[in-house]
Amino acid sequence: MTQLNHPVTVLKGVGEKRQAALQTLGITTVGDLMAYYPFRYDDIQEKNLLEIQDQEKVVLKGTVISDAVVTHYGYRKSRLVFRMMIEQAVVNVTFFNQPFLKKQISLSEDIAVFGKWDARRRALTGMKIIASKEGELSDFAPIYHVNKHVRQSTLVDLIRQAFAEYGAGIEENLPQWLLEKYRLMPKGQAMFAMHFPQTNDENRLARRRLVFEEFFLFQLRMALLKQEETATAFGNAILYDVERLKQFTRQLPFELTAAQKRVINEICGDMRRPNHMHRLLQGDVGSGKTVVAAVSLYAAVTAGYQGALMVPTEILAEQHAESLQQLFEPFEVQTALLTSSTKAAEKKQILAGLENGSINVVVGTHSLIQSDVLFHRLGLVITDEQHRFGVNQRKILREKGDNPDVLFMTATPIPRTLAITAYGEMDVSIIDELPAGRIPVETRWIRPKQVDTVLEWMRKELRQGSQAYVICPLIEESEALDVKNATEIYEHLRAFFLPEFAVSLLHGKMKPQEKEAVMQSFKDNETQVLVSTTVIEVGVNVPNATIMMIMDADRFGLAQLHQLRGRVGRGDKASYCILVANPKGETGQERMTIMTETTDGFVLSEKDLEMRGPGDFFGSKQSGLPEFRVGDMMADAVILETARKEAFTLCQETNWQKQPANRLLAEAVASLAEQQTYLD
Numbered sequence: 235m236t237q238l239n240h241p242v243t244v245l246k247g248v249g250e251k252r253q254a255a256l257q258t259l260g261i262t263t264v265g266d267l268m269a270y271y272p273f274r275y276d277d278i279q280e281k282n283l284l285e286i287q288d289q290e291k292v293v294l295k296g297t298v299i300s301d302a303v304v305t306h307y308g309y310r311k312s313r314l315v316f317r318m319m320i321e322q323a324v325v326n327v328t329f330f331n332q333p334f335l336k337k338q339i340s341l342s343e344d345i346a347v348f349g350k351w352d353a354r355r356r357a358l359t360g361m362k363i364i365a366s367k368e369g370e371l372s373d374f375a376p377i378y379h380v381n382k383h384v385r386q387s388t389l390v391d392l393i394r395q396a397f398a399e400y401g402a403g404i405e406e407n408l409p410q411w412l413l414e415k416y417r418l419m420p421k422g423q424a425m426f427a428m429h430f431p432q433t434n435d436e437n438r439l440a441r442r443r444l445v446f447e448e449f450f451l452f453q454l455r456m457a458l459l460k461q462e463e464t465a466t467a468f469g470n471a472i473l474y475d476v477e478r479l480k481q482f483t484r485q486l487p488f489e490l491t492a493a494q495k496r497v498i499n500e501i502c503g504d505m506r507r508p509n510h511m512h513r514l515l516q517g518d519v520g521s522g523k524t525v526v527a528a529v530s531l532y533a534a535v536t537a538g539y540q541g542a543l544m545v546p547t548e549i550l551a552e553q554h555a556e557s558l559q560q561l562f563e564p565f566e567v568q569t570a571l572l573t574s575s576t577k578a579a580e581k582k583q584i585l586a587g588l589e590n591g592s593i594n595v596v597v598g599t600h601s602l603i604q605s606d607v608l609f610h611r612l613g614l615v616i617t618d619e620q621h622r623f624g625v626n627q628r629k630i631l632r633e634k635g636d637n638p639d640v641l642f643m644t645a646t647p648i649p650r651t652l653a654i655t656a657y658g659e660m661d662v663s664i665i666d667e668l669p670a671g672r673i674p675v676e677t678r679w680i681r682p683k684q685v686d687t688v689l690e691w692m693r694k695e696l697r698q699g700s701q702a703y704v705i706c707p708l709i710e711e712s713e714a715l716d717v718k719n720a721t722e723i724y725e726h727l728r729a730f731f732l733p734e735f736a737v738s739l740l741h742g743k744m745k746p747q748e749k750e751a752v753m754q755s756f757k758d759n760e761t762q763v764l765v766s767t768t769v770i771e772v773g774v775n776v777p778n779a780t781i782m783m784i785m786d787a788d789r790f791g792l793a794q795l796h797q798l799r800g801r802v803g804r805g806d807k808a809s810y811c812i813l814v815a816n817p818k819g820e821t822g823q824e825r826m827t828i829m830t831e832t833t834d835g836f837v838l839s840e841k842d843l844e845m846r847g848p849g850d851f852f853g854s855k856q857s858g859l860p861e862f863r864v865g866d867m868m869a870d871a872v873i874l875e876t877a878r879k880e881a882f883t884l885c886q887e888t889n890w891q892k893q894p895a896n897r898l899l900a901e902a903v904a905s906l907a908e909q910q911t912y913l914d
């Protein structure tokens with residue numbers, strides 16, 4: 235055990251009570267204390283008193299020139315007064331109701347006080363003593379997150395003590411060549427300078443070093459995971475029939491885009507290799523991922539394997555099953571649909587077919603990962619909308635059959651900084667091109683009072699043979715309210731459009747069969763207007779629908795709005811997206827404006843990330859994003875890229891973990907693996 239692992243009780247002044255107090259901040263060892271970095275610094279550079287505004291909060295630094303005098307008054311009230319000399323000026327300092335500060339104020343010593351400036355009286359109402367001992371008065375005072383159990387000054391004292399006594403025990407865990415290549419500050423020095431920097435620059439360099447280390451270790455872990463995932467020992471070489479595959483793509487109703495061809499080649503390359511595929515396919519809405527999935531599944535079938543496509547909702551499962559069936563029919567591929575509403579007798583047949591191999595491709599929801607689903611020879615698993623599946627569900631699916639290759643598809647373009655962190659262990663393919671002939675969806679932002687005018691316009695469009703979606707927001711707090719809201723809008727639209735056009739309603743509380751029936755009648759153009767909550771957000775494909783109206787659009791995030799908008803503009807007709815919103819806040823207004831300015835999912839994703847931050851980007855706790863201690867994925871994106879590059883290069887070296895220079899590095903990565911169970 236290194237000394238840094240000693241409990242905090244080895245420090246002077248830490249008994250059981252303080253130990254418990256520190257524990258509330260997550261600090262148990264001396265090392266934890268040293269790595270408990272400040273979240274900001276008070277800049278206490280000298281200021282010209284004449285420049286300070288009245289009532290401005292400042293830190294003043296000077297020499298104590300009078301004893302501190304405490305006077306009590308009223309009920310338990312007190313006033314502590316002393317004078318300090320700043321440059322040539324004398325300033326009165328008063329603290330109210332903090333008589334205990336007296337012992338920190340000694341005649342002739344330097345002191346720095348944070349407080350509110352009274353310009354007329356040239357006096358400071360003190361709020362806090364920042365530093366009072368000699369040697370502590372650098373220009374930056376660290377400010378830590380503390381709570382009612384631990385005080386700033388206690389923490390500073392303990393951290394100083396920890397460094398004084400145990401600082402020498404901090405071992406360098408990055409190899410020398412890396413330190414030299416990127417001029418990184420040695421670890422011990424950097425940790426110290428995070429707390430007590432002398433200059434701004436020193437602090438910047440210290441932080442840079444620690445951010446690099448944090449990202450580098452994380453990416454090494456990713457590189458190792460990737461090696462494990464793709465290890466030859468676990469995979470199948472799916473030797474598909476190139477000729478049959480070519481025939482298949484030739485009969486598609488359209489020419490594949492260059493981007494589709496490229497990603498199909500990447501996927502097929504993975505399948506052919508005996509290594510295990512672990513790939514993420516990103517494509518903007520409507521970029522044609524489904525057909526890429528179809529070609530890949532067909533490839534597996536020509537090699538004598540089965541394929542599975544797993545999606546998050548029944549509506550999507552139905553839709554995909556239907557389009558695959560159409561594509562596969564002339565090629566004698568047996569396709570089945572398995573969801574929780576599949577009838578018992580049919581389910582029995584499907585299960586038998588999967589087990590004896592007579593069914594080649596199965597599409598389904600979570601039902602696919604139930605333990606009674608056995609495969610004859612499962613070679614490829616594709617999951618759609620990957621971040622909606624729990625990590626464990628994906629794992630169960632991967633372990634079905636004989637370690638199938640796995641392809642994850644997502645329609646939310648994930649900005650690179652996030653992708654290399656959240657999915658850092660995967661290969662990534664990107665479809666960055668839409669099929670030719672698509673007319674960009676025209677987006678308008680209107681106020682609620684304009685709705686009726688827009689409905690008049692909508693009626694004219696419907697007369698041309700179009701169909702429309704009207705989306706009501708999900709009211710998270712209350713599903714009942716949600717349905718009520720949707721129902722009201724539905725009634726309003728019915729009153730408006732009947733009898734000329736049929737209006738239907740879809741919401742999350744309906745039974746699967748009901749939803750299916752509503753969807754089907756919309757697809758068949760029996761209903762022209764579909765009022766829905768966000769259940770249709772992902773993947774629904776009804777090319778004849780050209781109008782998307784989103785109520786209270788400011789309640790949605792950019793990525794979600796983009797997904798919804800992606801339900802139209804899927805054919806060759808001009809399409810429209812109407813955002814109905816009256817946003818109060820600036821961000822809401824900004825979101826609406828951006829939506830009207832761009833239809834590029836990658837641009838919107840970057841914006842979304844910028845506006846919401848990495849934590850909320852995926853909008854759920856399943857995001858798999860780690861919490862970094864010092865690093866900030868966005869602000870430190872350049873360091874992140876560099877660290878990733880170096881980590882993946884190092885990982886290519888055989889036995890790098892065994893080299894003496896990398897011993898500590900290997901240990902650090904191993905302990906990281908223990909903490910990051912979310913990756914399992």
Ligand SMILES: Nc1ncnc2c1ncn2[C@@H]1O[C@H](COP(=O)(O)OP(=O)(O)OP(=O)(O)O)[C@@H](O)[C@H]1O
Pocket residue numbers: 488489490491494517518519520521522523524525645669670772773774775777800801804
């Ligand atoms: N290369 C192509 N040329 C013309 N049309 C295409 C092409 N590829 C796909 N399509 C058509 O574009 C539409 C959208 O394709 P698909 O449903 O696969 O998109 P997607 O990427 O899954 O989008 P989303 O994530 O929005 O569901 C479909 O109607 C599909 O038939």
